[in-house]
Amino acid sequence: MNPSYTLAVAGIGKIARDQHLPAIAANPGFSLVACAxxxxxxxxxxNYPDLDALLAAEPDVDAVSLCAPPQVRYAQARAALAAGKHVMLEKPPGASVSEVEALRDLARAVGRTLFATWHSRYASAVEPARAWLASRTIRAVRVRWKEDVRRWHPGQQWIWEPGGLGVFDPGINALSIVTRILPRDVLLQAATLHFPADTFTPIAAELDGIDADGVPVRAEFDWRHGPVEQWEIDVETTDGLLAISEGGKRLSIAGQPVTLLPEREYPSLYERFHWLIAHRSEDVDVRPLRLVADAFLLGRRVEVEPFGR
Incomplete structure (x- = not known):
C-alpha cells in the first residue's frame, strides 16, 4: 500500500485554487490538513495567517507546498525544512539561483525531500518530444512564448518587483520544456530585455544561445501579445520539424500530429512529490532559472512605454 502524507499549502492565490487544491484533492497519497x-x-x-503560525500549530504535518510569490519562497522553505517538513516549490522555485541551491543543501542536511517543480514539463507533449529528439540531429530551436499579461496576471504587482521575473514568469515555462527535451544543455550568449519605464522587470525579451554542440537556440517572450496566446517551440532536425504548441498540449513531427495522453500537469506534480518523499529523494533542477539569471546578466536593456499599472 502506498503511504499517505499530511500536507499543508502556503499561499492561497489563483494558482493554488485553480491547480494545486484540485490536484491534492484527487491524490489519495496526500491529505490536506492546513493552509496559510x-x-x-x-x-x-x-487556516493560519502565515506559515510560521502553521508550523508552530501543526507539528505533525509531513509536507508543505509553497505557492506564494518567489520573493518570499526562500524564507518559507527554509522554515519548513528546519521544522522537518518535505517541501514542494511552485515555479519559479526562488528569486535567485543561490537561494534554491542553499535550500537543496539544507534539505539534504536535514534528510527531507525538496521538489522544485516545473509544471510545464508535465505537459503531454514533452516526454514524447524528448524521446524522439534523443536520437535526432538538431539544426535549430525556436521558441515563441507570448501572451497578454493583463489577462493572466490581472492586478498582480509582485511580478513587476525585483525577483518577480516579469515576462520570464511565463517564459521560464518554455525554458523548462527546452531544457527537458533537448539532449544537451543550452548556453545563453545574448539577450535583449524590454523594460517599461515604470517597472523593475521586463515585459518582453529575446534570448539567443547555443546548445553544447553549437546548435542555435532563439527564444522570444512578450507580455503584450493577444488575444490568442502563442506558446510554441519548434525544433528543426534532419528528420523534419518537431513542433510543440499550446504550451505542450499539441505535438507534430514532420507535419504529422502526434496523439497525446490527456493533460494533467498538476496531478502529475503531486504524484511526483509523493514518489520523491516515499523514496527519500529530491528533484531540484535550476537550469531554467539559471538561464533567466544569465539573461539579466547578459541582457541589453531597452526602455519601452510605461505599463501603466
Missing amino acids: SRHASVEPVR
Missing part, C-alpha cells in the same frame, strides 16, 4: 494565507482561507481545513 494572509488574505484567504480554505474550508474545511485549519
